[in-house]
Amino acid sequence: MSENKIVVLAYSGGLDTSCILVWLKQRGFEVVTYMANVGQDEDFEAAEKKAMMLGAKKFVCLDVRREFVEEFIWPGVQANAVYEDRYLMGTSFARPCIARGMVKVCKEEGAGYIAHGATGKGNDQIRFELSCYALYPQVKVIAPWRMPEFYEKFRGRQDLFEFAKENNIPLPVTPKSPWSMDANLMHISFESGILEDPKAEAPKDLYLMTTDPKDAPEQPLRLEIDFKHGVPVKVKNLEDGTVVTSALELYLYLNKVGGSHGIGRIDIVENRFIGMKSRGIYETPGGTILFQAHMDIEVFTMDRELRKIKQSLSSKFSDMVYRGFWDSPECEFVRHCIDKSQECVEGTVTLALYKGGIYILGRESPLSLYNEELVSMDVQGNYDPIDAGGFIKVNALRLQEYHRLRKKMGAEQNGKLGTGDQ
């Protein structure tokens, strides 16, 4: 089947992928342009028009926003997924979702090839391609930015402009920002260009999803978030009484209120899968709120030791997601296990948003293992304090033995057997 020359191109509507579209056609490919609506701010109709004008065989746009939230972000919330302790992976979660749609289009269109405009130094090429290879093992990948015949031809932006002019590709009307950007409903990421200097502060006008904390409202916003099975099922704004419940709407609402209160900005250096360190700026308003709220309700309801195991799985899960292994056997397994762990993660968290900060105020749950009577300093509860003495002494046994031996060794080494100063 891959003998035909139909290729599905991940199309953005921008200059790069428009040039790639034409370049592929020049190489004899029929090009199906594919866009996934993952919540980015985009004029899909304009993109379609442009693609067809440039000779695309077809333009397919899939609205995968609900799928993105429910099947990709929700598992991430359950996992408390975070890469290298800080990055909530808005791009990483979107890639396998986009790739899944792409493979679907490939099969519908009988395409044996996929193409994309990701660079050869980044993570996205990996995430895209691993998912495509997994879901469609025979696929052939065309990644022009990794092909000398392409990148040697297009050494700079100027070369793209000239190719565009020669081939009637419309030039961008707005100047390119001095950094690159990736947006979806979970986050916007910024990197490259002037951000490559890790000590240079990011410009104030870079941010798009979040208000500068300095300009955020002077009054905290109080929210109540209800969880079931580790997933948010209801958000209530305690100031104005707004309630949202369905997954996509809920997520977008948290983005809105989180963004307006300046929540979820980070400036980090991270380690790409490819082995290099890179600097990124991220805005993840809704995701940051859910990360904190879910953690709170999880610790409240889940057994301590179970959670320790779940967290070790989560940390592996985060690595897999970052590296593009969503469609791997190990990631399927870990998602199953983490989902299982969430059976009792249920309840309500109250929190406040204020000038970039999230403040947990309280929590309650019908399934909590928290036992107010047991922990109380005023009531004895079903607990016999005398037991703690035995508990401590048995825990101390190993330590006493160890220090006795060390002492003996120290004494012997100094030729002072049995100095017995204790």
Add this chain to the structure above:
Amino acid sequence: MSENKIVVLAYSGGLDTSCILVWLKQRGFEVVTYMANVGQDEDFEAAEKKAMMLGAKKFVCLDVRREFVEEFIWPGVQANAVYEDRYLMGTSFARPCIARGMVKVCKEEGAGYIAHGATGKGNDQIRFELSCYALYPQVKVIAPWRMPEFYEKFRGRQDLFEFAKENNIPLPVTPKSPWSMDANLMHISFESGILEDPKAEAPKDLYLMTTDPKDAPEQPLRLEIDFKHGVPVKVKNLEDGTVVTSALELYLYLNKVGGSHGIGRIDIVENRFIGMKSRGIYETPGGTILFQAHMDIEVFTMDRELRKIKQSLSSKFSDMVYRGFWDSPECEFVRHCIDKSQECVEGTVTLALYKGGIYILGRESPLSLYNEELVSMDVQGNYDPIDAGGFIKVNALRLQEYHRLRKKMGAEQNGKLGTGDQ
């Protein structure tokens, strides 16, 4: 030696330990009262006077603040130590430091016993006693709140008051707050009493080390923090040029500026070692700043895979610290390893404090593995993008095999061998 009846009592100057002092004397013990200055706000002289007045054999106060910072908090900073993802363990780090001094006093005074006023449901009894048993294996522990003869006598605060009156123990002049509290230079913790209801919001006037973010300055404060070997060696206030360099002063300075900007408040439920969930409120201004700053410089300078291993050690370290195993063989080992990992963690982090939030603005280091040229989208650097294709394909191999097998199985199960729709 433990045949004598000398006991070293961890004395706070408060009502509980004053009653215990007298109670021990009534049981025939000679009582050496011991206080450790770990930076809490305390009138040590008044405490001494009170202890001697109540018949203490001796009063010993050790100023261990520098030791606390350099030998306990610094390893915690190197480790990015955090319990259950949120708690920076201000109390946990202080306990083994206090216990070390206590054992020292025991040996100097020839005491065979220690006593303390910690409750039988908490972590502190464990932390105290494990360190004492480790450093002084023959020691005998008297924990009155675990002894029926004591806690059955003192069933409520009223019983303590009466005992105090009978024995000329001065009564507290200020009313007890409706929660309990533990303070040192690293943090103040609040728990019990009205805080035992996990959904009740903490009262605004509870906090002591931090300003309410709402009342914090309208202008962000910018700081530069220099690290060497994973430990802060200099803090510079970029607004007023203040510079502090020595460990204790630096830590106290971060507390001051962090506190005034509302940094480091959390409200959590945590899992005690004893097996119950409890709710705690913590203020850790300086520690929270260092946690963020250290993480940033560490990711910037440390190899990715090394850091992954270091983090898995840190997570074990945090558990040990929380549970009181500071003086265990495993904790000694892990401290050694983490310290080793910090050899190249060196450089400067710039950050801003604003209304409860910490914002990393940039970082630089002479030892960073960050390579601006390598990561640049504009320069090829010493990197051949074509290699990424091979990298991805080899990583995909396992995934392709897995999905091929699954497909085959699925097909066979449906009796549709080789339907080959792909």
Add this chain to the structure above:
Amino acid sequence: MSENKIVVLAYSGGLDTSCILVWLKQRGFEVVTYMANVGQDEDFEAAEKKAMMLGAKKFVCLDVRREFVEEFIWPGVQANAVYEDRYLMGTSFARPCIARGMVKVCKEEGAGYIAHGATGKGNDQIRFELSCYALYPQVKVIAPWRMPEFYEKFRGRQDLFEFAKENNIPLPVTPKSPWSMDANLMHISFESGILEDPKAEAPKDLYLMTTDPKDAPEQPLRLEIDFKHGVPVKVKNLEDGTVVTSALELYLYLNKVGGSHGIGRIDIVENRFIGMKSRGIYETPGGTILFQAHMDIEVFTMDRELRKIKQSLSSKFSDMVYRGFWDSPECEFVRHCIDKSQECVEGTVTLALYKGGIYILGRESPLSLYNEELVSMDVQGNYDPIDAGGFIKVNALRLQEYHRLRKKMGAEQNGKLGTGDQ
């Protein structure tokens, strides 16, 4: 309910628990004696007669052998459970199975107490009691060997003899062996007595389940073992054609042939939960064969990365089992996850038993991820060797950067910038 004085005693029929039976009666308890048949070599009728003669209220014996194999040993086989790299935990798996029966008897008999004859230094007291407390939270435990009033009365074997004589308890007819022993169908363990000297070789006549390898048959025995879902479903003796399929029979058959070939003896020092090191000798013939065979088929059929995660869960599982946490939330969770991982662990392993050794000879599976064509040195398969070059270079990137930096640092430290000897 626990106000009544009915106690269920884990009864062995031996001297210790017979004395405990009488001692409990003397304290006003009605004693229900309980035995679990976990495959030990025991005269249950004689035990019943003895118990009733000594005044037991009732004697209950549950045959839990099939349950033991299917619900306890099988999860262990799936997990490749092993404690401290060597011990297959025959006793650890039996305890929660026995305890489950005990709780059942408690509920049927309306008993509020359980009692057992385990010592205060061992693991078994913990395993028993944790399972009982979990499954029957209100239960009260009577462990005479931890009660001063009991162990101070019975300081040596002679004291037991005298108590027995006074109370018409029949004395053992055979002399006690100079070690203690625990037997069930999974293994026999030996410890204490002359075995407490860790350098003294175990006597040859100690072993009961296994022939001395020196006396084992001169001809290897070849077996084929079929697995499904990670569990053995068929064993075929390739020498004589014997086939066994049901769980209990299969396990006993492996014990028989394994035992006759001297399989499964180990002499180890292990770390008890209580914190001390102890020396144990174990015979686990069937379990050792299954451990090796399951590992072989698992690696053959399971994805590499999935298995790495599964093994990290298994290592936690083994610790839980050893420490008696079978009936904990974390152990339930981990059992679920491990079971899930075994979905494709299916196929046949051929092996030989010979003079104490197990030799894997080959394996096959309908679900293996092994791809003979892909791995072949003679065929290219669906693999492009050129990709490996890119794979290696991308993996090397991080290493090159690290060594470049180190070199630079070394050079700079020596004031020899750019000596460039490479």
Add this chain to the structure above:
Amino acid sequence: MSENKIVVLAYSGGLDTSCILVWLKQRGFEVVTYMANVGQDEDFEAAEKKAMMLGAKKFVCLDVRREFVEEFIWPGVQANAVYEDRYLMGTSFARPCIARGMVKVCKEEGAGYIAHGATGKGNDQIRFELSCYALYPQVKVIAPWRMPEFYEKFRGRQDLFEFAKENNIPLPVTPKSPWSMDANLMHISFESGILEDPKAEAPKDLYLMTTDPKDAPEQPLRLEIDFKHGVPVKVKNLEDGTVVTSALELYLYLNKVGGSHGIGRIDIVENRFIGMKSRGIYETPGGTILFQAHMDIEVFTMDRELRKIKQSLSSKFSDMVYRGFWDSPECEFVRHCIDKSQECVEGTVTLALYKGGIYILGRESPLSLYNEELVSMDVQGNYDPIDAGGFIKVNALRLQEYHRLRKKMGAEQNGKLGTGDQ
């Protein structure tokens, strides 16, 4: 420097690398042939003669056997390194040792290239190249078996024969065995050819280092092995009194006696780094003995919790070694930590070798944490059995809470609040 055309070729003296030598010369390279003596059975002089005859610029042979044992195998022994639970990694440990010598030769000869004859599907190409890239970041690698211009020319053995005849390369005098093989003093590995069928039993005449257990001596051989800092320092044959002490001699002696007793054969399927499963047969006589003996003395002398951490590091170390990351920052770190953990791993293990099996008989150590008095069932030691009760009850607390909640939930779900059947 890499502008010159000097290449260091890892030369084996066999047909493949002889053809590569000539092929490289035909491409204008000056070829320095390099052999490392890692203990393989090889006629180094004949190889030298052949290389020079074929036009090598130079022949360099480094005897790295002692270095191999002391700097590569010993860290492996300390770690109890094992890949996927079974493979002791004889080849994996040798590769970075060989590569280190190769880089040394490169620098001495001013060579900018290395070449080797490893295939494109195996692990060895990775191990070689990662170490070379790490130690010599600018090096260029020529791997003919990954280059289409080479492997398309030499599609089968016949093509090599013809090229050899054309170029006066001597043809092998003995027929090629129907599998491939890699030998060094640590092990011999066999794979490919007829072994690629995972269910086909390996032929009896394949093995070279070990006697068939069936033909091994009828009498067990007893050995005493002394360890210091986790490394063997003395072996004593208890049958004939032979004593060996220096590292290399000791290792070779264990190979000899282990081999003659049939120790160390395994037949496994393993997961290559490249992502495919492959079948390998290994003989590792000395390594297998040391693995068992070291584990025994380590558990005997090391604290339980420390060892658990050390084992988790070891499992990471084993993966790194297998995958060729010896010269990575993470592997350096882990080696340092593991070495640190071995400070007290000291003592003597007595064991017997018999017909393929290793039987630990006893152990002693001046530094053991084993305390015979403490563990004794006959003596109370410094241990109060009553403490165990408190220890268990506190450990049970969490389990009781969990089961209480679950019961409540179950009851509520069934609308039967407080059915109270317990």
